[in-house]
Amino acid sequence: MTFKPAAWPRKLRSQEWFGGTTKDAIYHRGWMKNQGFPPDLFDGRPVIGILNTWSELTPCNAHLNDLAQRVKHGIFEAGGFPVEVPVFSTSESAFRPTAMMFRNLAAMAVEEAMRGQPMDGCVLLVGCDKTTPSLLMAAASTDLPSIIVTGGPMLNGYYKNERVGSGTHLWKFSEAVKAGEMTAEEFVEAEASMSRSPGSCNTMGTASTMASMAEALGMALSGNAAIPAVDSRRRVMAQLTGRRIVQMVKDDLKPSDILKKEAFENAIRTNAAIGGSTNAVIHLLAIAGRVGVDLTLEDWDRCGRDVPTIVNLMPSGKYLMEEFFYAGGLPVVIKRLGEAGMLHKDALTVSGQTAWEQVKDVTNHNPDVILPAEKALTQSGGVVVVKGNLAPKGAVLKPSAATAALMTHRGRAVVFEDIDDYKAKINDEDLDIDETCIMVLKNCGPKGYPGMAEVGNMGLPPKVLRKGITDMVRISDARMSGTAYGTVVLHTSPEAAAGGPLAVVQNGDFIELDVPNRRLHLEISDEELAARLANWKPSHPEFTSGYGWLHQRHVQGADTGADLDFLKGCRGAPVGKDSH
Numbered sequence: 001m002t003f004k005p006a007a008w009p010r011k012l013r014s015q016e017w018f019g020g021t022t023k024d025a026i027y028h029r030g031w032m033k034n035q036g037f038p039p040d041l042f043d044g045r046p047v048i049g050i051l052n053t054w055s056e057l058t059p060c061n062a063h064l065n066d067l068a069q070r071v072k073h074g075i076f077e078a079g080g081f082p083v084e085v086p087v088f089s090t091s092e093s094a095f096r097p098t099a100m101m102f103r104n105l106a107a108m109a110v111e112e113a114m115r116g117q118p119m120d121g122c123v124l125l126v127g128c129d130k131t132t133p134s135l136l137m138a139a140a141s142t143d144l145p146s147i148i149v150t151g152g153p154m155l156n157g158y159y160k161n162e163r164v165g166s167g168t169h170l171w172k173f174s175e176a177v178k179a180g181e182m183t184a185e186e187f188v189e190a191e192a193s194m195s196r197s198p199g200s201c202n203t204m205g206t207a208s209t210m211a212s213m214a215e216a217l218g219m220a221l222s223g224n225a226a227i228p229a230v231d232s233r234r235r236v237m238a239q240l241t242g243r244r245i246v247q248m249v250k251d252d253l254k255p256s257d258i259l260k261k262e263a264f265e266n267a268i269r270t271n272a273a274i275g276g277s278t279n280a281v282i283h284l285l286a287i288a289g290r291v292g293v294d295l296t297l298e299d300w301d302r303c304g305r306d307v308p309t310i311v312n313l314m315p316s317g318k319y320l321m322e323e324f325f326y327a328g329g330l331p332v333v334i335k336r337l338g339e340a341g342m343l344h345k346d347a348l349t350v351s352g353q354t355a356w357e358q359v360k361d362v363t364n365h366n367p368d369v370i371l372p373a374e375k376a377l378t379q380s381g382g383v384v385v386v387k388g389n390l391a392p393k394g395a396v397l398k399p400s401a402a403t404a405a406l407m408t409h410r411g412r413a414v415v416f417e418d419i420d421d422y423k424a425k426i427n428d429e430d431l432d433i434d435e436t437c438i439m440v441l442k443n444c445g446p447k448g449y450p451g452m453a454e455v456g457n458m459g460l461p462p463k464v465l466r467k468g469i470t471d472m473v474r475i476s477d478a479r480m481s482g483t484a485y486g487t488v489v490l491h492t493s494p495e496a497a498a499g500g501p502l503a504v505v506q507n508g509d510f511i512e513l514d515v516p517n518r519r520l521h522l523e524i525s526d527e528e529l530a531a532r533l534a535n536w537k538p539s540h541p542e543f544t545s546g547y548g549w550l551h552q553r554h555v556q557g558a559d560t561g562a563d564l565d566f567l568k569g570c571r572g573a574p575v576g577k578d579s580h
């Protein structure tokens, strides 16, 4: 840790709008004063943007206005001037074709909102899956002092006295209905029990994973990730975050001071320890691309390889985020990584302390939720990266959510050309498939869907489910919800729509998955593969205008984070020309 705080007081960028007695200054201040702000708020104190992803169509973030008020309290207490700014909210549950298509649009819009307006620092108020990475990407590209506070997870769900997890039980119950083990009426009855309070998914899905990633990267205060949305301590966290950002601006503590390679390696190991979502792979690669850190898929495999999954949460384990919080939450996990020599202890965080300083004295209150290493869900919990002629640039698999017996498997490919083809065929009793086959889904990557939908965990055919089989090897260029599970190979790169080898797999081909040797092989000759690729023609839908057009032309592969090519890098926050 080599950070040296800047001298204070000094002139901040917001004074380029609000300072002085020129016509322009009076123009900027005057309009703000229509809200009843007293004159001393414009005296050069830090102006903090509370970037709020509240939306009633992003249900996981629908309580953020309440937290924003707590953030404001904290900013005022510390001598700052809070301004609440609504920003593009990407709802995982509602946005079509997929929220992921708009992560980059949100990041671009928020970046410009930060740069173009009088803000000296920002509180990123987020919750649902894509809101966290999109705002982190924006903060990384502007490099304005920024801190995350998340909305927190929902309370535990219960149905018939059993825990039900967001998403995880949606997939489980859906398969149970298909297998004839649950009625449609019971499925509807279970629906309300999954979402019984404000907050994000209560499993270790992508939202909880990304909240954990923000904390492990050092971009949120310690303990933020697991506090339930409705717990009063979530409000305390919001207020403390508001206080902290003011000091960060005074110190000029920026994302680039925190988001070093070491921080990303800490986050990757944390992801393995918590059994986190495969979506974190794409998001961390994209965030790293914004700060110029050279992070690769190989780093994911290397850093996560020997990290045991010790957090016993769905979808990999048994409990939910509420119990994780009661057990001590993420600080306990980070402490365990530190004790095992798997943490860059000196990594700087937004608190001004190192990663180790802020967790070294915490206690695990429930060893059945945060397990001892010898009882880990899997000893090698890191996201696995497989490569081969079917995925020259890599594909990922989450071992803690997979079936051990399927980690080495050879099977006959049953191919679906796109998600509509899958939906049309999967319930057909005449489909030539059994549990030894490998399901292959094409055209669901960043360009192909477009947006890379969470459809990689294709439901199994009913005739296989009725045999009591719950898992098969599935391969696609899609993503998978962090709440999902199964032996699912995802993010196959290059994607089918970009002419990757996945595009030319045919029914009846044999595929070999060999996770221990990190291999994904299509059993055809090099000549045959080259001939098929030479004859390939794209079949995915193409936008001719609008944001979809921009996205399809500029989105990069999942192996580098699926950012838009022209958004990579840190552009800083220079004060632009005044138009008045």
Ligand code: FES
Pocket (backbone or CB within 6 Å): 060, 092, 093, 127, 128, 129, 166, 199, 200, 201, 205, 207
């Ligand atoms: Fe929003 Fe899961 S759908 S957090």
